[in-house]
Amino acid sequence: MKSIEELMAIKEKMQSKVSLRNSDAGELRVVVGMATCGIAAGARPVLNAFVEGVNEAGLSDKVMVTQTGCIGICQYEPVVEVYEEGKDKITYVKMTADKAKEVIERHLKGGKPIAEYTIGAATK
């Protein structure tokens, strides 16, 4: 290694790989329901889409993606909840990997929840 630039390149390449270990990270927490019903309804691709998308969007310092058990609304699975400090929880229902990408773009990055994917819209 001849320069700081090379050192920096390794750091950047690696940072996304270790940032997961900072459990304090994130003003935003994305929680994917991963109980039997969620998994059956396709929660795994949704979870993976969030993990990858958040990282690609460079949001891994800000957003923590995690999973939880049954949220209790099995007919709406896959369910994803977004927690933000000082704000009401947003619950997205019937999620897909594509919708996840949109949520990352518009909500996590852009700061605007997507109303039509939320539970409020689904129960109307």
Added chain:
Amino acid sequence: MFRIHALICGGTGCTSSGSVRIREALEKEIKEKGLEEEVKIVQTGCFGLCSLGPIMIVYPEGTFYSMVKPEDVPEIVEEHFLKGRPVERLVYHDTGADETAQHAASLSETNFYKKQKRVALRNCGVINPENIDEYIAMDGYFAIAKVLKEMTPDDVIDTLNAAGLRGRGGGGFPTGKKWSFAKASVSDKKYVVCNADEGDPGAFMDRSVLEGDPHAVLEAMTIAGYTIGADEGWIYVRAEYPIAVKRLQIAIEQAREYGLLGKNILGTDFNFDIHIRLGAGAFVCGEETALLTSIEGNRGEPRPRPPFPAVKGLFGKPTIINNVETYANIPQIILKGADWFASMGTETSKGTKVFALGGKITNTGLVEIPMGTTLREIIEEIGGGVPNGKKFKAAQTGGPSGGCIPASLIDTPIDYENLGKIGSMMGSGGLLVMDEDTCMVDLAKFFLEFTVDESCGKCTPCRIGTVRMLEILEKITSGNGEMEDLDKLEELANHIKSSALCGLGQTAPNPVLSTLRYFRDEYIAHIKDKKCPAHVCKKLMQYVIDPDKCRGCSACSRACPVGAISGEIKKPFKIDPSKCIKCGACKATCKFNAIDIQ
């Protein structure tokens, strides 16, 4: 892209409680479930709660599993990794947690961790110590880069002085000052040495740093080399630390491959390389001059100072020698600045200190606290208190060179000066907690036995004086002590302190002096009343049968291995004190609680 990182402790404690088998089981299970792309298994260094091992931490939540068994692994994978439900029964339950506290305590929220401030241990239990890239991801090697590109040797020394870093190996000598002496020495060759001998019984701070974050030590030694003008470094580590040695070897090789050790480091004309020397584990070899003598290939005996190593050290050349933990602080001081470091701690003692917490305490393990934290905070909050409802009696810091801190001084803020004032010392960081069942005379005897064994024999006060002191303690604990013995102990102690050649002898009397200072009444009880108040000294104990409680069942007389108990059935039995060997078998057998210790 991994969505879960499962960190398994690969420190010495967890390795011996079976963490390797956990890792194997986990690898197998993850493969079977087809999760290889989603779950990453990382082997780390010590998390600090070794008595609860094997320990596993699952991120991103930071779920903290303790005492994991291979049989538990399928459940963790199925329930937690697949379905997102942490396995409650394996989650560490916080000591003293109230009902509102989360059960699935994430590591950083436990009482054990909350009051800690991890500087020297910051990467331990976070990164894989066998992967240099993970160290770099945590800003590793950016300090040496900064030093080489932006700082002169004097800048480094000024920074360390402004930070107020003092040696963590025991003496507390200002590190910047030590480096400036070595820099000022003129020579064609200089050396940088790392003291990883860690001979204090019960201490394992340095081992954990080496096992958990070896690159931090290599980086700091390289900074030291640049600062004093040395191109060669030696790490002296005891052979009893095989995991630490292996990780150091791997780290050195990786650093060489990356050109972070060797010639022309980071494209500059600075060269530096590091070698390892294994020590055979003699306590005296932790003393700096004995250590250097040992690296040179000779019997590890101290030599007189001056000349100090900074002037005439390894192979007669100017040398700096620092402790592992001292080094582990340095890269961060360079990166975050002297002010950051100096903002932690007390007036005279800056930064943090790692302690190995042991003895009669709920959470044994490794803790790093800001200087100035009180003993009470360490014992009651971080350590979770003294178990089994017993009372805290005293704590020993500094191991065989240190002294005890009695319960009355539990609110003393811990720093170099305060510990010195109350007759103890910081030492390298062993912190032994004792409850009411500890006999302080016996404790002093224990440490003195250690120094008698470990004395190298080069000088008379230590070789003979400590033996004489030990003889007096034996006399006292066997009930033959006289009051003059206490004066004799003190007189001998003071002579040894002032005339021994090296620190081993000079500090050997400390445990006796400090217990005499705070627990003189216990010595007097042994001498005048022929009693050991804590019922530890066997020769002063007597087993007696309470005739009112004894039903004459004869169970005790059958249990006694030496036939010391006799009597008639249904009448109170009796113990013959001349035959009794005080093994306690009778007391353990009696159903009526009729046997007392006096």
